[in-house]
Amino acid sequence: MKLVLASASPRRRELLAQLGLAVADFSFAVLATDIDESARQGEAATDFVSRLALEKAQAGLALCGDTQAVVLGSDTIVVAGDTVLGKPQDATDAFAMLRRLSGASHRVMTAVALVSATKTVSTLVTTQVTFTAMSDAQIHAYIASGEPMDKAGAYGIQGLGGSFVERIDGSYSAVVGLPLVETRSLLQQMQLI
Numbered sequence: 001m002k003l004v005l006a007s008a009s010p011r012r013r014e015l016l017a018q019l020g021l022a023v024a025d026f027s028f029a030v031l032a033t034d035i036d037e038s039a040r041q042g043e044a045a046t047d048f049v050s051r052l053a054l055e056k057a058q059a060g061l062a063l064c065g066d067t068q069a070v071v072l073g074s075d076t077i078v079v080a081g082d083t084v085l086g087k088p089q090d091a092t093d094a095f096a097m098l099r100r101l102s103g104a105s106h107r108v109m110t111a112v113a114l115v116s117a118t119k120t121v122s123t124l125v126t127t128q129v130t131f132t133a134m135s136d137a138q139i140h141a142y143i144a145s146g147e148p149m150d151k152a153g154a155y156g157i158q159g160l161g162g163s164f165v166e167r168i169d170g171s172y173s174a175v176v177g178l179p180l181v182e183t184r185s186l187l188q189q190m191q192l193i
């Protein structure tokens with residue numbers, strides 16, 4: 001059986017490797033999909049992130065052209081109040097996001113979908129993250145590090161951003177991009193492990 005990771009994210013590749021599959025009878029492929037990542041009018045955050053994970057997996061299955069393959073797609077968003085924060089467009093956008101997260105709690109939602117020719121399984125994991133108060137100078141310095149730009153909510157808990165995280169309630173791996181416990185369960189449901 002071939003497991004395909006429909007993701008360009010190096011973090012997801014590393015997290016998947018933590019499940020120990022690489023040493024078993026699997027062949028891995030990594031595939032970058034190019035789907036429209038904009039939310040639909042009135043779409044709830046939970047529906048939005050779940051849809052994107054599923055669309056990435058489906059696009060990956062169509063792209064890989066292997067009818068035996070199982071394809072994993074995943075998506076992560078940060079939700080502050082009712083506002084969905086994806087990846088920042090630029091430094092100004094990143095500043096606004098981090099200002100909003102400073103000294104407050106937000107939710108990180110990561111959805112995972114596994115798709116084969118005959119079966120689909122999926123899950124959604126929500127984690128609460130609380131940031132310490134950040135000064136404008138700290139935010140500017142953090143943005144200057146370059147770390148925020150390719151990450152939902154403009155921070156990486158696994159990097160310099162971790163020093164602003166006062167508390168996390170939920171799954172650390174889900175915040176980084178792939179919830180390990182829940183992904184293991186999906187792989188079991190697909191009879192891959």
Ligand SMILES: Cc1cn([C@H]2C[C@H](O)[C@@H](COP(=O)(O)OP(=O)(O)OP(=O)(O)O)O2)c(=O)[nH]c1=O
Nearest residue numbers: 007008009075076151152155156157175176177
């Ligand atoms: C909140 C947070 C997000 N992120 C990352 C996880 C995701 O890679 C990224 C959100 O963007 P996504 O669109 O979920 O993923 P991606 O574009 O990086 O990769 P692909 O679509 O090809 O799978 O933000 C962190 O690395 N650390 C964090 O603390």
